[in-house]
Amino acid sequence: MVNRPRGPGFAVPLLATAAETTLSLPNEATVGVEVVEELTFESNQTRLNDILLHPTQAANASHSLPEYCVIVGSAQLVDERIRVTTQEATCIETHDADSNIFTGEFSASAYGQDGQYAIACESTPCTLSLARRSS
Numbered sequence: 001m002v003n004r005p006r007g008p009g010f011a012v013p014l015l016a017t018a019a020e021t022t023l024s025l026p027n028e029a030t031v032g033v034e035v036v037e038e039l040t041f042e043s044n045q046t047r048l049n050d051i052l053l054h055p056t057q058a059a060n061a062s063h064s065l066p067e068y069c070v071i072v073g074s075a076q077l078v079d080e081r082i083r084v085t086t087q088e089a090t091c092i093e094t095h096d097a098d099s100n101i102f103t104g105e106f107s108a109s110a111y112g113q114d115g116q117y118a119i120a121c122e123s124t125p126c127t128l129s130l131a132r133r134s135s
Contacts, residue, residue: 023091023100029063030058030060030063030111031058031061031063031064032057033055033056033071034053035051035053035128035130036054036070036130037052038128039051039075039128039129040126040127041077041082041124041125041127043124043125045077046076046077047076047077048074048075049074050074051072051084052070052071053070053071053073054070054071055069066091066092066094066102068091069089069091069092070089070090071088071089071106071108072087072088073085073108074087077121077126078118081112081116081117082119082121082128083110083117083118084118085109085110086106086107086108086109088104088105088106089102089104
């Protein structure tokens with residue numbers, strides 16, 4: 001059986017700027033995100049770079065990101081847990097005919113649904129996958 005962690009929550013201080021607007025979140029904010037495509041750590045891999053994440057609904061998230069947002073990060077397999085960290089984000093926030101594009105540093109770390117730092121992985125290969133949605 002492959003452990004498929006989904007939708008990590010992130011503690012997120014975000015500073016992304018558009019021409020005259022700044023998108024920011026408090027230091028202790030949490031948001032729901034998930035991988036854009038399934039990622040698998042092969043037997044000899046301990047790090048995946050340039051992974052893509054996007055916002056998703058999370059029951060215990062304190063904040064939300066704009067619907068159109070891409071976050072770039074990395075994942076590291078350490079002691080049977082996946083440490084996901086982020087480096088930058090680009091988000092588009094729309095209001096009727098107006099929109100703002102935010103791009104900049106996005107520093108965050110993943111916490112598993114068990115509340116611990118990093119996402120648990122119990123079998124090999126360890127895989128991060130999209131949350132399953134019902135139609």
